[in-house]
Amino acid sequence: MTDTLVDLLIDMIHHVGFKAEQRATKELVDEITRVANKMGILRRMAETALDHPDGIIKEVLFPVVDQHTLQKVVVDLRAGFQLPAGTVEANEPHADAAAREAREETGLLDLPPGRILSAVQETLPDDHFLITSTTRVYSRPDLTSFDWASIRNGILVRVHHVGPAFAHVTYAERDPHTEPAAVSFQITGWVPTGVIARQVTRSFYHFPYHGQTPATWSVDTDNHRFRLFWAPLDQLPPIVAPQHWWVDILTQCLAST
Numbered sequence: 001m002t003d004t005l006v007d008l009l010i011d012m013i014h015h016v017g018f019k020a021e022q023r024a025t026k027e028l029v030d031e032i033t034r035v036a037n038k039m040g041i042l043r044r045m046a047e048t049a050l051d052h053p054d055g056i057i058k059e060v061l062f063p064v065v066d067q068h069t070l071q072k073v074v075v076d077l078r079a080g081f082q083l084p085a086g087t088v089e090a091n092e093p094h095a096d097a098a099a100r101e102a103r104e105e106t107g108l109l110d111l112p113p114g115r116i117l118s119a120v121q122e123t124l125p126d127d128h129f130l131i132t133s134t135t136r137v138y139s140r141p142d143l144t145s146f147d148w149a150s151i152r153n154g155i156l157v158r159v160h161h162v163g164p165a166f167a168h169v170t171y172a173e174r175d176p177h178t179e180p181a182a183v184s185f186q187i188t189g190w191v192p193t194g195v196i197a198r199q200v201t202r203s204f205y206h207f208p209y210h211g212q213t214p215a216t217w218s219v220d221t222d223n224h225r226f227r228l229f230w231a232p233l234d235q236l237p238p239i240v241a242p243q244h245w246w247v248d249i250l251t252q253c254l255a256s257t
Contacts, residue, residue: 080240087154098205107219114207117253122200129196131155137189141166149187166190204249
């Protein structure tokens with residue numbers, strides 16, 4: 001999904017009387033003709049804008065997709081499309097962790113046993129580290145200082161400084177409802193150096209589910225609400241950047257079985 005299209009959608013919502021410029025080019029239409037209901041909505045919007053470049057948004061596009069639906073689409077786009085994933089808890093076997101996370105992330109409690117496809121070593125970007133064990137966050141690099149917050153196992157943080165005993169880190173969460181996305185919650189402080197890592201192992205598991213589900217369904221997990229849907233591997237919408245390479249691993253492994 002291009003920034004140009006997202007900008008167009010935001011303009012449609014916040015400037016209802018704004019005349020539709022012919023910014024939705026054929027290239028944009030071609031780029032969003034994938035499956036999933038959201039992509040169908042965007043395709044119809046882009047095609048309508050092309051067919052009526054001088055029309056008023058509320059007269060041309062809202063009959064195709066109402067304003068409330070557009071607002072939900074923009075929120076979903078800002079959150080991005082993600083693959084279900086999770087973190088191994090302390091002393092938890094990887095297979096057990098994969099099964100637990102798959103059920104928690106999808107809400108499908110009747111998942112069959114899974115099988116491992118691959119385990120890949122990943123080096124995170126220079127200033128990105130993973131919290132490997134839930135830890136207190138200290139106001140100074142000192143265990144006797146005020147420990148005003150905690151960061152749980154599996155959270156990605158930015159590291160500003162790494163010392164022999166402590167690292168200065170920040171965890172920030174952004175509000176997708178604002179434009180531009182504003183920081184809505186942030187923890188900055190010191191954590192023991194031993195609880196951060198740049199080298200991580202990604203284990204990929206396959207759970208061949210044959211049960212019945214709605215076309216889309218919602219799951220509340222990790223303090224977020226996710227909307228899930230099925231999509232073929234060769235017709236996925238754009239996956240968020242940190243997970244993009246996972247699709248190649250899954251495609252290669254499943255093709256060889």
